[in-house]
Amino acid sequence: MTRRGSNDFLLGSDETGQAVYLPDAIRTQHVTILGATGTGKTTLLENMVLADIETGTSCIVIDAHGDLTDSIIRKTPAENKERLHLLKVWRDCPFGLNLLELSDRSQDTIDVVAPELLLLFKRMFEGEAEFKPQLEHDLDLIIRTLLANDGCTLMEALDLLGEPSSREQLTRNLTNRALIASWAEYNALSVRDKANRNVALRNRLNPFLGSQTIANIVGQSKTTVPLKWVMDTPGRVLLISLPIGGQGSEIESKFLGNLFVTILARLIFRRAGTPQASRNRVHLYLDEYGRYATPTTARLFTDIRKYEVSLTVAHQSRADVSGTGNETAELQAGTLICFHPASGVDAEAFAGDVKVDPRPAIEAPHSVSTSPVKQLLEGRHESREVQNLVRTFLLPLASRVASGPLSAYDKVEIDEGVGRLSTLLIDVMRDNISFHSAEFYSRTAKIAYKCRRCIKAPYEVSGLLSWSWEQWGQDLVRRVVADDPEPLYDPQIHRAIIHERDVQLRKYPDHAGATRNWYIRQKELLRENAERVYPFIKDLYRLCQLLSAQPVYVSVPGHAVRSEQSHADARAELANNIMGLPNYSAYVKLRTHPVQVKLVRLSAPAKLIDTLPAGLGDFIPTPNKRLLVAQQNWPLSKSDLKRLAETTNEFIDEYHRGIAERKATQALHTRSRYAFGRPRARVEEELEDRRTRLFGRQGASVRAEEPTSSSQPGGNKSPAALPVDLAQQKARERQQAQKQKQQSPPPDEGRRPPIGRRSPKKKDR
Secondary structure: OOOOOOOOEEEEEOOOOOEEEEOHHHHHHOEEEEOOOOOOHHHHHHHHHHHHHHHOOEEEEEEOOOHHHHHHHHHOOHHHHHHEEEEOOOOOOOEOOOOOOOOOOOHHHHHHHHHHHHHHHHHHOOOOOOOOHHHHHHHHHHHHHHHOOOOOOHHHHHHHHHOHHHHHHHHHHOOOHHHHHHHHHHHOOOHHHHHHHHHHHHHHHHHHHOOHHHHHHHOOOOOOOOHHHHHHOOOOEEEEEOOOEOOEOHHHHHHHHHHHHHHHHHHHHHHHHOOHHHOOOEEEEEEOHHHOOOHHHHHHHHHOHHHOEEEEEEEOOHHHHOOOOHHHHHHHOOEEEEOOOOOHHHHHHHHHHOOOOOOOOEOOOEEEOOOHHHHHHOOOOOOHHHHHHHHHHHHHHHOOOOOOOOOHHHHHHHHHHHHHHHHHHHHHHOOOOOOOOHHHHHHHHHHHHHOOOOOOOOOOOOHHHHHHHHHHHHHHHHHHHOOOOOOOOOHHHHHHHHHHHHHHHHHOHHHHHHHHHHHHHHHHHHHHHHHHHHHHHHHHHHHHHHHHHOOOEEEOOOOOOEOOOOHHHHHHHHHHHHHOOOOOEEEEEEOOEEEEEEEOOOOOOOOEOOOOOOOHHHOOOOOOOEOOOHHHOOOOOHHHHHHHHOOOOHHHHHHHHHHHHHHHHHHHHHHHHHHHEOOHHHHHHHHHHHHHHHHOOOOOOOOOOOOOHHHOHHHOOOHHHOOHHHHHHHHHHHHHHHHHHHHOOOOOOOOOOOOOOOOOOOOOO
């Protein structure tokens, strides 16, 4: 789209230099961005978010690397940073994100939320050769049990497996008979069977829940991130930075990103209860979408348009979303943007989803044939009617088909008639002659006269008939062209014959009988000529009409000819063009047709000062470069500022602008840190207090539960009450004792000692 609306986003310029805009009206049909690393995806996302900040549109950005959020903060003007909110993984001040927090814990709500959480964990366990039904059943059982208890988090998942007291406490609130029966079946298992059943689930949950950073985030019972407030308040922007490496690991980034996407999807679908007029427009940006793609997110492409939410996803390859149900869903977006792809498969997928216009055929320059009769006889015409006329009219004429033997004179006459016909056809195809002209009548009658033997016309028997071939033939052609209903009757010729008869009777009154016979013969001959010549002239006139509309062309040598391009070839050509795209250029599909666009690249707001006054090198060590004094922490004294004021005012403006930008950025970090995060010591203390409140003692999930002496007669410990690790240790000790017992020889008191050894001394001696 090249015409800009009020909130349309400027994508860049096309090959002609004309601006291309992304219409705001189709933003809710979502945007999919594909491209290899370093091709311009992050730049495009950055431009789109900055445009939303400028227009006051609410948006949420989930950044897997952290560079996108840093660049957005740096390029946002200080006056707009008040509407920005930053969320990072602060280890000393973690935010709270409880995926199990529900306002309504009815069975209907649990039945909707539990499958979403199960899909999330299955996505986190990607790379598994198989997700066995037993593993899926146990994970679903744990999720539904935790959802039924208020205040529970994902950290209690392991307690359900290894702590009988925790399991008893959490299953007490269950009302679902299927869940109660499943836990009863689990409790009836032996310690060894429980350990074998839990080992697979523990191995998958420990990498996520074993991290102290993740535990401090998902272990909080209340979510401290106001996602719903950001979505419902116009102009608010939430930047979620989940970097990999340095301050975070890949597992942590992926896990937290999936949690945020799941909670956002839940909030988006809750908008169904909000009136259409009250739904605030929200733009959701997911960088590295392959990390968060699940069947739940695939629903976002198809179901959230009516909720006034626009989804924009960017990732490197469609292989990132393989097996998640997103391969087809993301291609259904209203706007597809493809940079240089990571593989040819992505280019072919993009080319196969857009509408292409095959190139039309390019024919060599052509001209009217100078040998139309020859070309027609060779079948060089596409018209079916022309081909029929060639077969029934032109071919017998060129072959000299006659009623009898032809003399040499007859053959010359017929060949001359065919030559005259070829010349007439050339003039007709070049529009050099009109069908209603006397010239056309005369030339057509002459052709008929030359070819009279082929049309089986009789010889003239008098000078009158010779005259009739000229005058009568032209009149016959005129009547055929005029579509006369009685073309065979010519009153003029009939009057001429009667006049000749009267002259003969007055001149030779004694030969009245002969004159009368001559008159009858002339009338018969005229009728016979008319009946035979009329079809010939009619076919000749029809052939001229057809060739006037569709002439016989011949190609001019020395020019290339290209056939019409097929749709398959057009898509292959588009895929090749996509593979050859330079960086920061992309093919954009707006609705249907693709357009090649060169992106707009925004520069940093700081200015470039090429020259500095002399003497400033004492406190500015990097002259002739970008002057960002505020970012380098170089405070200037009043005397320095006065000295600079005497030389340049531009430096002072830049300095104060840098100070304002730095203060606004620091205020954003501080405000977001203490608005969303909580001190780590307080979080860990509350976690211990909640465990004590839930399980009745401190550190229930860490220390093994000591069974009471009354659990079994004689103070023996019940194997079912032992924690899993202790039960495994006891089982190993019993196995070792039994193995040693089997290897030791049976006792034999009457056996004598071996020869050469002293007998043992008896005790009673």
